[in-house]
Amino acid sequence: MSGFTPASSMPVFVHRSRRGAELVLLILALAVGIGAYAAVGLGVQEKIPVDIAGYGTWLVALLVAAHIGVRLLAPYADPVLLPLVAMLNGFGLAVIHRLDLAAGASESDAFARQQLIWMTIGVVLFLVTLFVVPDHRMLQRFTYTAGLGAVVMLILPMLPLIGKEINGARIWINLGPVSFQPGEVAKVLLVICFAGYLAVHRDALALAGRRFVGIDLPRGRDLGPLLMMWVISLAILVLQRDLGSSLLFYGLFVVTLYVATERKGWIFVGGVLFAGGVFAAISLFSHVRVRVLTWLNPFDYYPDPLNGTSSGQLVEGLFGMAWGGMIGRGFGSGEPWRVPYANSDFIIPAIGEELGLTALLALLLCYGLIVERGLRTAIVARDDFGKLLSVGLATSVALQTFVVVGGVTGLIPLTGLTTPFLSYGGSSLVANWVIVALLLRVSDQSRRPLPTAPSDEDLAAEETQIVKLDKGAMTK
Known part of the structure; x- marks a missing residue:
């Protein structure tokens, strides 16, 4: 019995919110964003921007508000996601400001100023989402409503009055x-629709049909949802001319x-259908x-376009990244x-030209960390809907980054995604903040600690208190 450790002396696991770590990482993210803004002014105008105090104050206020919101509304949330997003958003603002200076844009027409306003709206909706959705499982009740809403959103750009075509893609509304x-x-x-539907029907869809080349293919009767999504994707590709959104x-x-x-057959069938x-x-x-x-053949159609479509964007972007090399030319x-x-579709080549491959790899690493934290959230989620929702959200960021880069x-x-x-x-920007x-x-x-069952000592103390109350009542 000498090696026995009493239960009362055993270490107790304490759940940590890690909000302090998030705050430290946010300070580093702010240093990157504001420092990049100052570096742009020094590199282009040889002086620190005169509005850096106002810009920095606005950025700090937004991110501090986001941090306080997480601390109050989601205290046990992942401490790395918000700083990563803040760093990317702040750095993007600095690069857009650099392009504004090159274009000679006025303060009222500057894209960086407009982007900061959109960031403000995104942070507000970020906080509203945390407040309105106290438990993600409530979203599962809106599975089919979300699916219908998504279809309506995809149809809107095709309407004659509000739909708008930009650069050959009809994906905008006014x-x-x-x-x-x-x-x-x-x-x-x-993502909400897919997660809600698959959380309920996953067992039926997991049943294997015939085996082909070592792959268990799905049953024919279960192909309906996949075929429906295939038709919707092709409609987007053909009618809206948007390969990126379709993919x-x-x-x-x-x-x-x-x-x-967990069936590889779905990947095989899905890939064949899309190809x-x-x-x-x-x-x-x-x-x-x-x-x-x-x-x-991009160089065959530069500068002479093919049917009005030129490869000038791609060629100039490749030239710029090649000229930037490993460390770039500098702001x-x-x-x-x-x-x-x-400043939108081709911001990656702009960064590669002036900051080099090193900066691009660092940015891609940040995106990889965002996806990794999203998948880690899926692993530790306690319900099927939460797992699939996290996987879908992380995959959307991964696929969009892959399609653009x-x-x-x-x-x-090339696609029209940002x-x-x-x-x-x-x-x-607003959708990604949500x-x-x-x-x-x-x-x-x-990550939130589960309610703990009362210990034997607590039960004994409660029983003793009840006995004392009973004796007192009998005495009276």
Whole structure:
């Protein structure tokens, strides 16, 4: 009995909220964002921007408000996600400001100022989401409502009055003076719909049909949801001319389906269906074929376009990244404005030209950490819906980053998507802040300590107190 340790002396596990660690990381993120803003002024104008005090105060106020909101509403949430997002958003603002200076934009027309306003809206919705959704499991009740809302959002750009076509893609709607991309909202709604549906039907979808080349293929009767999502993706590709959104939505569903069922057959069937659909679209529709040709042979269509479609963006971006090399030319020493839409679709080449491959790898590492923290949240989630919701949200960030970076580096055809948190784009920025809020909500629910059962000593003390009360009542 000498080796026996009494229960009262054994160490007790204490759940830590880690909000202090989050605050320290947020300070580092603010240093990166504000420091990059100052570096842009020094590199381009040879002086620190005159508005850096106001800009820094605004940025600090936003992120402190976000931190306080997490501390009060989700105290056990992941401590790394918010600082990573804050760093990317702040750094993106500095790069957009650098491009504004190159374009000679006035203060009222500056994209960086507009992006800061969108960031403010995103942080407000971030806090609203944490407040309105105290438990992520309540979202499962809106599975089919979210799916219907997503379909409506995808149809809106096709309407004649409010739909708007920009750069060949009809993915925008006009809301007065503001243009909005409803596909970003549809992305979040589809994740909720997929997670809710698969949490209920995962067992039926996990049943294997025939075996082919060592892969258990799904049963034919279970292919309905996959075929429906395939049709929707092809409709987006053909009608809206948006390969990026098509790949994002379809890949999101297939990955979530694979995680829910743990069947490789779904990946195989999904990949074959998507490849066949893309091949058919290339064969039947000229605008898809032109986009693929300018991707395969970019230098053949620069500067001479093919059917009005030029590869100038891709070629200039590749030249810029090659000129930047490992450490870049430095802020103010490059020519990133040569690339059209450098502040949105092509912000990655702009960063690569002036800060080099080293900075790009650091940014990709940050995105990898965001995805890793999202998947870690899925692993520790205590319910199926929370697991699938976290996987879907993390996958949306991963796929969007892959589609953008793959497009600007020539790995896949160019798309109209923006780099999450980094590029200029209000609808994308706001939607991604909501995604982070939902991930933090699932993380808080998963890391929160469970209610503990009363110990034997507590039960004995309670029983003694009851006996004393009974004796006192009998005495009276």
